[in-house]
Amino acid sequence: MLHHLSQHLATARLPSSGRAIIENVSRRSFLRGTVSGVGLTLALQFVPFKSAGAFETYPTGGLDMPHGIVTDPNVFVSIAPDGTVTIVAHRSEMGTGARTSLPMVIADELEADWSKVKIVQAPGDEPKYGNQDTDGSRSMRHHIQACRQMGASVRQMLRQAAAKEWGVDVAEVKAINHEVMHEGSGKKAGYGDLATAAMALPVPKFEELSFKPEGEFRYIGKGNVSIYDLHDITTGKAVYGADVHVPGMKFAVIARPPVVGGKVKSVDDSAAKAVAGVEQIVQLEGANLGSKFAPLGGVAVIGKNTYAAIAGRDALKIEWDDGAHAVYNTEKYNQEMSATAKQPGKVVRNLGDPDGAFASAAKVVSAEYHQAHMAHVSMEPPAALAHVNGDKVEVWAPVQSPFGTREDVAKMMNVPIENVTVHVTLLGGGFGRKSKCDFVLEAAALSKQVGAPVLVQWTREDDIQHGYYHTTSTEHIEAALDASNKVVGWRHRSVAPSIMTTFAPDDGQQAGFELGMGLVDMPFEIANVRCENGKAMAHARIGWFRSVSNIPRAFAVQSFVAELAQELGKDQKDFLLELIGTDRVIDKQAAGLPDDYWNYGEPYDQYPIDTARLRGVVELAAKEAGWGKELPKGEGMGIAVHRSFVTYVASVVRVQVGDDGTVRVPEVHTAVDCGFAANPERIRSQMEGAAVMGMTLAMLSGITFDQGQVQQSNFNDYDMVRADNFPVNVMVHIVPHPFEVHASGVGEPGVPPFAPALYNAIFNATGKRIRSMPLGEQLKA
Amino acid sequence: MISLRVNGEDRQFDGDPNMPLLWYLRDEVQLTGSKFGCGVGLCGACTVHIGGEAIRSCTTVMADVADKEVTTIEGLSPSGDHPVQVAWRELNVPQCGFCQAGQIMQAAGLLNQKKSPSDAEIYEAMAGNICRCGCYQRIVAAVRQAATGA
Ligand code: FES
Numbered sequence: 001m002l003h004h005l006s007q008h009l010a011t012a013r014l015p016s017s018g019r020a021i022i023e024n025v026s027r028r029s030f031l032r033g034t035v036s037g038v039g040l041t042l043a044l045q046f047v048p049f050k051s052a053g054a055f056e057t058y059p060t061g062g063l064d065m066p067h068g069i070v071t072d073p074n075v076f077v078s079i080a081p082d083g084t085v086t087i088v089a090h091r092s093e094m095g096t097g098a099r100t101s102l103p104m105v106i107a108d109e110l111e112a113d114w115s116k117v118k119i120v121q122a123p124g125d126e127p128k129y130g131n132q133d134t135d136g137s138r139s140m141r142h143h144i145q146a147c148r149q150m151g152a153s154v155r156q157m158l159r160q161a162a163a164k165e166w167g168v169d170v171a172e173v174k175a176i177n178h179e180v181m182h183e184g185s186g187k188k189a190g191y192g193d194l195a196t197a198a199m200a201l202p203v204p205k206f207e208e209l210s211f212k213p214e215g216e217f218r219y220i221g222k223g224n225v226s227i228y229d230l231h232d233i234t235t236g237k238a239v240y241g242a243d244v245h246v247p248g249m250k251f252a253v254i255a256r257p258p259v260v261g262g263k264v265k266s267v268d269d270s271a272a273k274a275v276a277g278v279e280q281i282v283q284l285e286g287a288n289l290g291s292k293f294a295p296l297g298g299v300a301v302i303g304k305n306t307y308a309a310i311a312g313r314d315a316l317k318i319e320w321d322d323g324a325h326a327v328y329n330t331e332k333y334n335q336e337m338s339a340t341a342k343q344p345g346k347v348v349r350n351l352g353d354p355d356g357a358f359a360s361a362a363k364v365v366s367a368e369y370h371q372a373h374m375a376h377v378s379m380e381p382p383a384a385l386a387h388v389n390g391d392k393v394e395v396w397a398p399v400q401s402p403f404g405t406r407e408d409v410a411k412m413m414n415v416p417i418e419n420v421t422v423h424v425t426l427l428g429g430g431f432g433r434k435s436k437c438d439f440v441l442e443a444a445a446l447s448k449q450v451g452a453p454v455l456v457q458w459t460r461e462d463d464i465q466h467g468y469y470h471t472t473s474t475e476h477i478e479a480a481l482d483a484s485n486k487v488v489g490w491r492h493r494s495v496a497p498s499i500m501t502t503f504a505p506d507d508g509q510q511a512g513f514e515l516g517m518g519l520v521d522m523p524f525e526i527a528n529v530r531c532e533n534g535k536a537m538a539h540a541r542i543g544w545f546r547s548v549s550n551i552p553r554a555f556a557v558q559s560f561v562a563e564l565a566q567e568l569g570k571d572q573k574d575f576l577l578e579l580i581g582t583d584r585v586i587d588k589q590a591a592g593l594p595d596d597y598w599n600y601g602e603p604y605d606q607y608p609i610d611t612a613r614l615r616g617v618v619e620l621a622a623k624e625a626g627w628g629k630e631l632p633k634g635e636g637m638g639i640a641v642h643r644s645f646v647t648y649v650a651s652v653v654r655v656q657v658g659d660d661g662t663v664r665v666p667e668v669h670t671a672v673d674c675g676f677a678a679n680p681e682r683i684r685s686q687m688e689g690a691a692v693m694g695m696t697l698a699m700l701s702g703i704t705f706d707q708g709q710v711q712q713s714n715f716n717d718y719d720m721v722r723a724d725n726f727p728v729n730v731m732v733h734i735v736p737h738p739f740e741v742h743a744s745g746v747g748e749p750g751v752p753p754f755a756p757a758l759y760n761a762i763f764n765a766t767g768k769r770i771r772s773m774p775l776g777e778q779l780k781a
Numbered sequence: 782m783i784s785l786r787v788n789g790e791d792r793q794f795d796g797d798p799n800m801p802l803l804w805y806l807r808d809e810v811q812l813t814g815s816k817f818g819c820g821v822g823l824c825g826a827c828t829v830h831i832g833g834e835a836i837r838s839c840t841t842v843m844a845d846v847a848d849k850e851v852t853t854i855e856g857l858s859p860s861g862d863h864p865v866q867v868a869w870r871e872l873n874v875p876q877c878g879f880c881q882a883g884q885i886m887q888a889a890g891l892l893n894q895k896k897s898p899s900d901a902e903i904y905e906a907m908a909g910n911i912c913r914c915g916c917y918q919r920i921v922a923a924v925r926q927a928a929t930g931a
């Protein structure tokens with residue numbers, strides 16, 4: 001029952017919520033009731049508001065998130081007498097620029113001078129700030145309206161305060177660039193002078209606000225604002241998880257069970273205790289799969305610095321009881337997945353009569369694609385500092401879900417949530433890993449046992465061997481062609497262990513949100529479609545990884561399109577456009593999408609699948625890349641497109657393949673349609689970065705298991721794309737839109753199309769088709 | 782007892798001479814700008830200068846830095862305006878920023894040795910510094926810009 005409920009909820013909401021899908025069932029259901037009923041205080045309503053200055057509200061999935069969206073400017077904005085405007089960043093900064101971009105939107109509507117804006121990071125406090133889960137590419141998508149509203153509110157309050165003081169009509173008072181003025185009298189006042197009076201005024205209703213016309217934006221849509229932390233980052237002052245020092249703190253590293261669910265059988269810590277600087281050795285309770293973010297357990301070494309703790313851990317002699325997951329062997333598991341993918345699975349989308357279409361097909365083309373597990377490997381390995389003091393807990397941590405972390409810490413420590421403070425540092429990368437607060441829970445548990453503040457530092461080996469892995473998958477696709485070579489049937493079977501197994505008992509099936517990422521939402525104009533899900537049981541912790549199931553799906557579908565094009569003697573791009581078909585907004589029912597189709601948590605009517613936008617990015621990327629031009633021998637161009645997180649991205653990748661199989665990528669053209677582009681500069685940096693990560697995933701990333709243990713350990717065997725071979729010139733082309741085309745997200749959608757575009761390019765350069773990701777040595781054979 | 786200079790300040794260290802410089806800097810001196818990314822010399826996040834040359838502080842032990850002049854990102858330029866830092870800001874290089882202290886120290890070390898490196902030399906010099914966020918395009922452009930002052 002619980003599981004059923006959770007699946008239902010998962011299909012109704014965003015997947016990448018690091019927050020418990022299971023434990024918050026009641027909270028979320030309740031919240032949902034209130035949203036459609038009386039509405040959240042000050043939250044944007046489903047009934048659109050219109051206000052002067054061309055801003056009509058629209059509903060987003062943000063209303064359905066725990067604690068929804070807060071639009072009270074008193075919570076987010078304060079103005080000091082010297083005019084300094086302080087804006088709260090309530091989302092975590094992990095490299096996307098959210099910490100800068102949302103305050104930038106507030107500042108623009110507020111007509112604040114950016115050089116007088118200060119940003120402070122919110123602690124984990126959703127009742128106050130609204131939802132803080134920084135994942136699912138939704139910071140801008142969910143909060144841009146609220147940010148505009150809060151900025152416009154404060155601007156109005158400043159004007160009202162001035163009008164009152166000067167005894168003039170507020171309509172005659174303007175607020176421009178940190179100054180309020182009355183034209184008739186020539187009176188002027190700075191924001192600082194008016195702040196106290198202004199902020200004491202009631203917050204205007206939405207309908208009373210006037211918003212800036214888009215033509216008057218200073219920062220929104222301009223790309224002229226650098227990230228807030230730029231100076232600190234370039235001078236070494238920026239503070240990440242392991243950079244906080246408090247008096248009396250200790251440093252810990254943990255020897256965790258090599259196999260998930262394993263336990264300590266015996267420990268000999270005599271040598272470890274003898275290491276200089278080692279102060280204490282502590283055993284930690286561990287948990288098996290299905291325990292959400294509960295730590296893995298093991299043996300912790302507490303030292304007076306990190307070096308002592310690491311050296312102490314090296315000296316531990318531990319015998320482990322591996323438990324049931326010691327059976328996990330990648331080679332064997334791949335064979336099982338492949339066998340499963342050849343059998344019918346649970347039908348998750350059906351359109352028309354696929355059986356008939358295949359039975360009467362003139363030709364059937366099929367292919368199977370495999371993708372290995374992957375590890376997040378953010379440059380900053382997990383690290384957190386916790387201080388348990390009596391029944392109070394204070395935490396400093398690089399977490400994507402600060403309030404979820406606070407809830408989990410309170411629960412584990414059995415203290416009221418008011419007693420827990422979670423300070424959010426900068427995140428040295430997140431990619432979904434830092435939505436899981438196991439490392440914070442470890443620090444809190446150890447601080448309690450040790451009676452001092454404890455910093456838990458994960459080493460790179462810990463990070464690679466004890467992660468929440470990107471799922472591994474087998475995607476089997478078949479197409480039925482009629483006598484005229486038209487694709488009349490499509491069958492896609494997906495087999496992959498599910499993220500749900502991190503939260504609940506494993507039933508082998510994927511959840512609705514996983515199926516919604518490129519499987520059931522396949523957008524091609526084909527009359528008969530069946531999507532199926534075959535069972536796969538998890539033997540490792542599976543977790544959200546940037547772009548999630550879109551990675552294997554885009555890889556499989558977009559590679560298969562190119563294979564079909566080859567079969568039919570057609571151009572990859574032309575055939576892709578042919579399959580996309582006529583420009584249309586896909587009708588969910590008519591297309592046979594499941595009733596509970598999960599649209600990244602967004603209302604479908606607001607963010608439907610629009611094939612004209614899909615076509616648009618394909619054509620834009622192709623045009624910019626000079627698709628079809630002659631290339632030297634050994635070079636090729638490949639294309640792929642994918643809609644994820646309600647954003648459309650097409651990539652054209654050009655490769656040079658050397659005689660020795662070396663792959664180089666001199667040029668990439670990425671076309672992105674993310675609705676209204678609030679911060680084009682960070683959109684570009686996300687797309688450039690997605691090409692680099694895409695290349696790493698496509699070429700290098702494979703986590704493998706034997707006897708339940710991860711076989712890789714550090715950058716020697718789990719390497720990244722580096723400065724001596726990276727996508728040299730990534731050109732980003734943003735489809736321009738006015739504000740009314742809802743801003744979507746850009747943190748994740750750039751990644752999925754890269755690998756298939758690269759593989760399609762490799763095919764065009766060499767004639768070799770890649771069906772297993774990563775590439776590894778496949779071209780060197 | 783090991784004597785060294787860190788960012789122009791004299792310091793004494795009487796702990797384990799095998800302690801990596803990185804942990805001394807981070808945990809003892811509380812200069813946390815240098816980052817731990819791998820601990821084995823494979824990522825460059827911990828890069829600092831010894832006598833102006835870029836080295837990995839995670840694989841350099843305290844015994845190796847006796848009587849040496851260590852410069853960290855915090856000490857690269859008192860005003861934070863080293864040409865490499867300026868170029869980094871002008872081109873908006875960082876994303877999460879975690880690798881960037883190491884990247885900047887590596888780039889500054891390269892320019893100490895070679896005033897105007899070729900692209901091939903930049904690629905080679907920067908290849909030991911991983912950026913998981915994928916800022917390489919801008920990193921390379923910023924090194925070029927810092928070199929030419931353009
Ligand atoms: S931490 Fe020193 S090279 Fe990675």
Ligand code: FES
Binds near residue numbers: 095429875879881914
């Ligand atoms: S900026 Fe994030 S690792 Fe380089």
